[in-house]
Amino acid sequence: MPASSADSLKDDDGYLKHRQLKRGAAGWILLAGLGVAYVISGDFAGWNLGLAQGGWGGLLIAFVLMGIMYGCMVFGLAELSSTLPTAGAGYGFARRALGPLGGFATGMAVLIEYAVAPAAIAIFIGGYVEALGLFGLTNSWPVYLVTYAIFVGIHLRGVGEALKLIFGITAVAVVALFAVVVGLIPHFDAANLFDIVPNGSPASSAFLPMGISGIVGALVYGIWFFLAVEGVPLAAEETADPKKDMPRGIIAAMAILVVFGALMLVLVPGAAGSTAMSTSNNPLPEALRLAYGGNTFLADFVNYAGLAGLVASFFSIIYAYSRQMFALSRAGYLPKWLSLTGKRHTPYLALIVPGTIGFTLAAATGNGALLINIAVFGATVSYVLLNLSHIVLRIKEPDLQRGYRTPGGIWTTSVALVLALVAVVATFVVDVFAATITAAIFGAALLYYWFYSRHHIVAGAPEEEFAHLAAAEAELQH
Numbered sequence: 001m002p003a004s005s006a007d008s009l010k011d012d013d014g015y016l017k018h019r020q021l022k023r024g025a026a027g028w029i030l031l032a033g034l035g036v037a038y039v040i041s042g043d044f045a046g047w048n049l050g051l052a053q054g055g056w057g058g059l060l061i062a063f064v065l066m067g068i069m070y071g072c073m074v075f076g077l078a079e080l081s082s083t084l085p086t087a088g089a090g091y092g093f094a095r096r097a098l099g100p101l102g103g104f105a106t107g108m109a110v111l112i113e114y115a116v117a118p119a120a121i122a123i124f125i126g127g128y129v130e131a132l133g134l135f136g137l138t139n140s141w142p143v144y145l146v147t148y149a150i151f152v153g154i155h156l157r158g159v160g161e162a163l164k165l166i167f168g169i170t171a172v173a174v175v176a177l178f179a180v181v182v183g184l185i186p187h188f189d190a191a192n193l194f195d196i197v198p199n200g201s202p203a204s205s206a207f208l209p210m211g212i213s214g215i216v217g218a219l220v221y222g223i224w225f226f227l228a229v230e231g232v233p234l235a236a237e238e239t240a241d242p243k244k245d246m247p248r249g250i251i252a253a254m255a256i257l258v259v260f261g262a263l264m265l266v267l268v269p270g271a272a273g274s275t276a277m278s279t280s281n282n283p284l285p286e287a288l289r290l291a292y293g294g295n296t297f298l299a300d301f302v303n304y305a306g307l308a309g310l311v312a313s314f315f316s317i318i319y320a321y322s323r324q325m326f327a328l329s330r331a332g333y334l335p336k337w338l339s340l341t342g343k344r345h346t347p348y349l350a351l352i353v354p355g356t357i358g359f360t361l362a363a364a365t366g367n368g369a370l371l372i373n374i375a376v377f378g379a380t381v382s383y384v385l386l387n388l389s390h391i392v393l394r395i396k397e398p399d400l401q402r403g404y405r406t407p408g409g410i411w412t413t414s415v416a417l418v419l420a421l422v423a424v425v426a427t428f429v430v431d432v433f434a435a436t437i438t439a440a441i442f443g444a445a446l447l448y449y450w451f452y453s454r455h456h457i458v459a460g461a462p463e464e465e466f467a468h469l470a471a472a473e474a475e476l477q478h
Contacts, residue, residue, distance in 0.1 A: 028248035033167040035253025038228035041313035044306040050221025051278035054214030056193040057207035062222030069419035070226040074254045075406040076390035076413040078247035081233035082403030085242030086462040088327030089233035097389035106385040107328045108445045112378030114321035119358040120371035121314040128307045141363040151315045152355045169312040176305030184271040187291035192273045219426040225261035231320035243403030325350040331461035373434035377427045383420035387413040
């Protein structure tokens, strides 16, 4: 990195003092809850649209491939987060492995994912509110505004309060998923999985009604079962013992998500039919109603709990975007005023600014599917860079002290890297418009870095100090 005016800001008794998070607010159980909360809305809606892309067989293969990708990546992230425990997470890992440009690119890809995903979820929350007839509201901007105001406001109160409330809301959603499992098992019929008529394309069959191309189309929806679990390491600076808690938390979260994802994928279309579920905006309660021949208390309970699942993901991803923006801003990659923290040690501007952008996107587009596809593109780009970071860091710094070591080493994250590259391509296949928009935003951010922020990096930020220490140690060894 070239010398810059900001390199002298090691810590001038004021800069980092006003950019402090609350230490020790979360143990591994809260971290596991946070990981599940990020993702759990994907079990309630969204994944089922992959049935229309590839049929049940295509979505099953997509689920397995993306489950392998996330599983391998999570093992890599468990190692990286125990080794470099900072709020920058993905940016910090890539900064150490790939340099400042790689760090910024990774951080921005993650930030795009986390800033846009809540906007999509706000639209889905509005849909649930309208479907349930709550308060006579429609799926429109007042719902989005209230949703953002309430949950950004709770985060402003403090991280401990926010994480505990996230955990509680997530517990309600998990109970609902258990209820779905119990309610649908007696009505499962394997024939229902294959009731989509083959379209006659090459290799099409009852198992793959859209043929091989259907698998590619379903990959994005396979991602929805796990999207955002990689955000757990963003809580590193607020964790009691990150070297132990981070690996336990993120691996436990992934294990829970695999189990629930598999159960929903098998039981929901297995009870109600893949054809009926392929177009549903509310698949779990609709499956229960179809299975039982009408409305039931269980279906109504799952309907309300589905709203809790959406809220859990919305609430937790707000936490994620604020920590990623905080870290990038604290290090000077984004405007430094965005990383200021208040008396409760919450990054209030990093909570409010992306929240305002997200609300504007939701109100302006009203298109949840478009926004989710934008978020997925940002996510898949970050996955390529995160897995590459693990591989490079293992090769460059084999003797680096690690709190946890990935089983299989770089072979594990190499599998995830290949699958992440396939997922990037799949996002263009499914929605070229959304992928192009995201690529343009990403390109504009890289131009901002090249012409401005790389000359104003704060050397005293934790992620930068990790990288500078590594460079100094390398010089001493030579």
